[in-house]
Amino acid sequence: MNKKVELQNLGVRNYKETWDYQELLFKRILDLKIKNRREKLNVETPNFLLMVEHPHVYTLGKNGDIENLLISKEELAKINATYYKINRGGDITYHGPGQLIGYPILDLDNFFTDIHKYLRFLEEVIILTLAEYDLKAERSEGETGVWLDVGTPFARKICAMGVRASRWVTMHGFALNVNTNLGYFDHIIPCGIKGKAVTSLNVELNRKEVPLAEVQEKVLKHFNHLFEAEFFKSETKSLKFTNKFK
Template identity: 75%
Template sequence: MQKVKLQDLGLKDYKETWEFQEDLFQKIIDIKINNRRNETSNPTPNHFLFVEHPHVYTLGKSGDMSNLLLNEEQLASKGATFYKINRGGDITYHGPGQLVGYPILDLDNFFTDIHKYLRFLEEVIIKTLDEYNITAVRSEGETGVWLDVGTPFARKICAMGVRTSRWVTMHGFALNVNANLGYFDNIIPCGIKGKAVTSMEAELNRKIDMNEVQQKILKHFAEQFEVEFI
């Protein structure tokens, strides 16, 4: 059973968190490169970061800038920042009340299949939401977790976008728990037109305990990936 170092960063600036992720990510890659060059087998660590971000929009490397519907002045007026980053996917929003998880894993410790990795992440969120009697599913061809797929009321509750290099992962998922959904009106979320966004609070009509959601995610992640958090 793999061990995963868990850190809860609380409310933390997006750029600072991105740089912290990059540092952990690169250290794992450096170990792997050194192992290959020197024919050694030093173990690689695995990490899992929980964080909430101040209002921020991020655009993936394949994203379209036109999906951001604000200019710089409008961003500033909403107290939001913007970054073009190196994950997959298009544009998304992060903010208070949204639970963001960044698994920084060496998939050589698990399985070398990025599609399986994404499906496992989706399954963790689906099982977590099921504990709140929210029936969530996948939407074919659209990474993330959705409600009422195949109906006019389809809406996304959890966005996902990852980067991998040498089978090491970074970035991850963003689950709308008590997020202010009005901020999504300023983008075309994930570049997908005509699809709404929702949150656990909106679905259940009550504030949800973020720490409780964290614990449920950790439980399902540990079961799905067969890990122990340290």
């Protein structure tokens, strides 16, 4: 089992460009798995973790309700936001500057073949990260993601999650609000859950800004520990995929 994970810090990238890149990596891993099975080979499959920020964008999961987007296409343009219907689970969410986004593209055959456990591990990575800031983050029963003050009238979501998986290969991932402009959530019913608030790390800490690099370092530490992964870095200037796995 290959537990090496190529870490790619993509910086600020257009959502559609990054989604296409995810799809390319995802397909290459799937193709290699199929080839291994058909030709009775044992070539190691790679794993990736893409870390990125997006310009303002709303994404709707494959089973989401478009009614949860509360503004028109014309109004989207006025707030410099875009919209995409995509192929992950979950409903609608927002991505934007100041948000730490992670897209693990993993072959779970290299780790464990359990999607429920995979989601719980992603949540635990964020829970442990927030604990380092003295925040008690929790899961909310029946609602994927990470929350604060669960079970109270003040429950608020700080990290959204949505994944896609095929043949135990994953894509999409988590979006942790660090210095996020929460006003953009006013234009949606986040994750399709009415009556629940959202928050960000800087708001909870009453700080103007929390360094994204600092938060990422903590996230990677806990990801590495839980998944028993071994990271190696790749600074990607272009999202064009190389053919090294052919």
